[in-house]
Amino acid sequence: MAKDKKGKSDSKKAKLAEKKQKQEKKADKKSKAKAAKNADPDDIEDVDLDAVLEEYRKQQEQFLKITETVLDSPPRARSYATFTANPANTNQLLLFGGEYFNGSLATFFNDLLVYYIDKDEWRSVTSPNAPLPRSGHAWTRGGNDSKSVYLFGGEFSSPKQGTFYHYNDFWKLDCSSKEWTRLEPKGKTPPARSGHRMTYYKQYIILFGGFQDTANQTKYLGDLWIYDTNNFVWHSPALPPAQLKPEPRSSFTLLPNDQGAVLYGGFSRVKAASAAGKSQQQSGKKSSQGGSAGKGKSATKAMVHTDCFFLRITPPSSEAPQGALPVVRWERRKKPANAPNPTRTGATMAFHKGRGILFGGVHDMDETEEDVESEFFNQLFAWNVERNRFFPLGLRKPRTAGVGKKQEQRGGGGRKGNRQANEEELLRSLAKLTAGSQGGGGGGGDEMDIDLLPGGGGKEEEVVEKTRKEFPVSAELPHMRFNAQLAVQDDVLYIYGGTYEKGDRDFIFDDLYAIDLGKMDGCREIFNRPVEDWIESEDDEDDESDEDDEDEYGDEEEEEDDSDEEMGGVVEKISNSKLFTPSKRGKKSKQDVIVVDEAASVADTETTAVAAVASGEEDWEAETATETVDDGLPHPRPFESRREFFRRTSNEWQEILMTNLRWKNIQPETLSIKEIKSKAFELSEEKWWDCREEITALEDEQEAAGIGEVVSLTDRGDSGHGGGGGGGGGRRR
Numbered sequence: 001m002a003k004d005k006k007g008k009s010d011s012k013k014a015k016l017a018e019k020k021q022k023q024e025k026k027a028d029k030k031s032k033a034k035a036a037k038n039a040d041p042d043d044i045e046d047v048d049l050d051a052v053l054e055e056y057r058k059q060q061e062q063f064l065k066i067t068e069t070v071l072d073s074p075p076r077a078r079s080y081a082t083f084t085a086n087p088a089n090t091n092q093l094l095l096f097g098g099e100y101f102n103g104s105l106a107t108f109f110n111d112l113l114v115y116y117i118d119k120d121e122w123r124s125v126t127s128p129n130a131p132l133p134r135s136g137h138a139w140t141r142g143g144n145d146s147k148s149v150y151l152f153g154g155e156f157s158s159p160k161q162g163t164f165y166h167y168n169d170f171w172k173l174d175c176s177s178k179e180w181t182r183l184e185p186k187g188k189t190p191p192a193r194s195g196h197r198m199t200y201y202k203q204y205i206i207l208f209g210g211f212q213d214t215a216n217q218t219k220y221l222g223d224l225w226i227y228d229t230n231n232f233v234w235h236s237p238a239l240p241p242a243q244l245k246p247e248p249r250s251s252f253t254l255l256p257n258d259q260g261a262v263l264y265g266g267f268s269r270v271k272a273a274s275a276a277g278k279s280q281q282q283s284g285k286k287s288s289q290g291g292s293a294g295k296g297k298s299a300t301k302a303m304v305h306t307d308c309f310f311l312r313i314t315p316p317s318s319e320a321p322q323g324a325l326p327v328v329r330w331e332r333r334k335k336p337a338n339a340p341n342p343t344r345t346g347a348t349m350a351f352h353k354g355r356g357i358l359f360g361g362v363h364d365m366d367e368t369e370e371d372v373e374s375e376f377f378n379q380l381f382a383w384n385v386e387r388n389r390f391f392p393l394g395l396r397k398p399r400t401a402g403v404g405k406k407q408e409q410r411g412g413g414g415r416k417g418n419r420q421a422n423e424e425e426l427l428r429s430l431a432k433l434t435a436g437s438q439g440g441g442g443g444g445g446d447e448m449d450i451d452l453l454p455g456g457g458g459k460e461e462e463v464v465e466k467t468r469k470e471f472p473v474s475a476e477l478p479h480m481r482f483n484a485q486l487a488v489q490d491d492v493l494y495i496y497g498g499t500y501e502k503g504d505r506d507f508i509f510d511d512l513y514a515i516d517l518g519k520m521d522g523c524r525e526i527f528n529r530p531v532e533d534w535i536e537s538e539d540d541e542d543d544e545s546d547e548d549d550e551d552e553y554g555d556e557e558e559e560e561d562d563s564d565e566e567m568g569g570v571v572e573k574i575s576n577s578k579l580f581t582p583s584k585r586g587k588k589s590k591q592d593v594i595v596v597d598e599a600a601s602v603a604d605t606e607t608t609a610v611a612a613v614a615s616g617e618e619d620w621e622a623e624t625a626t627e628t629v630d631d632g633l634p635h636p637r638p639f640e641s642r643r644e645f646f647r648r649t650s651n652e653w654q655e656i657l658m659t660n661l662r663w664k665n666i667q668p669e670t671l672s673i674k675e676i677k678s679k680a681f682e683l684s685e686e687k688w689w690d691c692r693e694e695i696t697a698l699e700d701e702q703e704a705a706g707i708g709e710v711v712s713l714t715d716r717g718d719s720g721h722g723g724g725g726g727g728g729g730g731r732r733r
Contacts, residue, residue: 071122075113077510080135083485088147088175099135104535105159108133120469125178136194143200149173155194168192169706190225192708195250211250220268222248237328245330253349260313266305267345304343308333337389346482356383362482376480397475473522638699646684653680
């Protein structure tokens with residue numbers, strides 16, 4: 001009998017849950033249709049993530065083959081992209097992804113751009129298969145696979161940066177054909193992340209660090225992953241517990257080495273002492289992004305790492321079985337001598353002949369992120385890895401045209417001048433021989449024609465000369481900045497973009513410079529365009545009024561504890577306030593997906609696709625006009641456990657519980673805090689199970705798209721990502 005009763009009870013619960021789920025689906029559609037109808041176009045951030053991703057895929061499928069299109073001008077400005085020399089062609093540089101923030105909206109890119117050095121020409125590559133738009137990702141050339149580049153992770157946010165997520169997908173780019181391939185390795189793979197770094201060693205791809213944003217905090221990572229390009233598998237080596245290893249961090253340097261890899265520097269946020277949190281409270285500073293101030297227990301402070309580690313990798317012996325793993329070991333090195341001073345983050349480094357070339361960076365002179373005073377740099381250093389020492393690099397003044405002419409008239413300019421003259425003479429002779437053989441067996445007329453051409457170099461040389469462009473040369477390095485993109489191709493350092501902060505504004509540089517690391521004879525400006533589309537945020541205009549409101553109402557909330565004290569405050573708050581009114585948070589998981597603002601629609605593939613999705617809301621709205629109203633309950637997110645769901649929405653469930661008690665003429669004050677917490681958890685658990693089927697389907701779709709956890713920053717109370725849009729400023733990626 002007990003089993004029968006239990007079976008009936010379970011059946012009844014299942015039917016009730018199914019009925020509730022159907023009602024919630026209808027209510028959600030109705031609320032979304034109503035919101036789409038009444039909302040200001042500038043505030044719309046409610047587009048279905050799956051629809052957005054599907055639109056991207058459809059657009060990519062329109063490209064039947066890989067094509068290169070010559071651009072009339074350099075690509076749009078962007079930050080947190082990846083930039084590298086093409087390992088398969090010494091005449092090309094590759095640029096992928098990135099983001100642009102204009103003070104109001106963030107735009108993300110997934111275009112692959114190729115810069116042809118000899119022609120000063122940019123080309124855009126389109127293909128039917130490419131990674132989705134992102135920034136903060138990492139890529140590296142393959143070691144033994146010398147003509148490929150491997151890419152992992154990154155992040156993507158809504159235009160207003162209220163919601164974003166991290167990727168955990170893995171891609172390979174064939175640098176000869178420009179073809180992308182999504183890799184599906186066997187076994188475990190690295191979790192989703194941004195701000196990590198990758199490098200190569202023989203047949204291995206090395207990945208370390210980065211960060212993940214959750215609804216509660218920014219978590220910095222210190223895990224090591226190695227991908228075997230021969231066996232197509234990731235593995236995370238088990239390190240001895242007592243072994244020293246790098247602390248979690250992002251924005252560091254990871255360079256290849258003959259015996260493994262070397263790591264230097266980085267940025268993270270660590271827990272500050274309670275005393276530091278108290279002093280920040282007394283100074284009246286509000287809790288900033290990532291929880292840098294406010295409660296003493298959860299206060300964090302910025303940490304710029306200056307340590308150095310060597311990752312020694314011992315490949316398996318030739319006698320080892322197929323698929324054997326390499327042995328790895330972290331070895332702590334002394335801090336590099338003569339390191340840049342003061343310490344700085346966002347100083348990027350490129351690999352060149354066993355050394356690292358470092359440029360730029362920023363030094364924050366305040367521990368908190370509110371009203372930070374920062375010093376920016378444009379210095380250039382070389383880090384000799386073997387000697388573990390930094391050397392400053394300076395530019396020589398470029399020679400003037402007059403000096404060059406005098407030297408030519410004198411007949412050379414020393415050994416270098418004689419050698420250059422001999423090389424030019426040899427090239428002219430080769431051009432004559434080539435032209436003569438093509439003319440049919442050494443006809444004298446062809447040779448006479450060649451001699452009559454200006455410079456004696458033949459038509460082919462004349463065409464090459466015409467394509468060469470003279471760039472302005474300066475003895476000064478580019479403007480100070482941090483997170484510039486660096487690449488070295490054929491002993492020339494290329495510096496692309498970067499960010500500079502002034503007041504509340506971020507300047508994203510739209511420029512490209514070249515420095516010959518052998519001659520150091522000035523800095524060549526390939527292009528430099530001013531960016532003047534910054535939009536003052538409405539939030540900035542309302543800061544003063546918001547601060548007044550916070551002084552009146554916000555003190556109590558800032559001083560509350562995370563546990564019983566916080567729940568006690570909720571009881572007191574509800575008992576002294578009006579009845580709870582359901583909030584606008586009672587939406588389905590679509591509230592947590594990537595959302596789109598119509599104002600972000602520009603002539604880019606990404607934002608055009610998003611606008612197409614947004615325009616389709618009108619037909620959907622008509623179909624759902626007769627459906628039921630929103631139930632006003634919090635909704636679980638993909639990949640969110642029952643505990644995480646309750647932790648995020650605990651206050652709301654307590655408010656709902658106490659409102660229900662009042663409707664039943666039960667005073668909430670008669671219950672203990674533990675009872676309130678327990679009953680509120682039961683309500684949230686029931687909701688979590690009601691939505692489980694729908695959430696599981698969403699999780700499957702997001703995993704197929706390489707998406708990790710979706711995060712809404714409004715739940716954390718941070719101001720977003722800080723200056724650089726989608727993840728920059730505060731985390732110094």
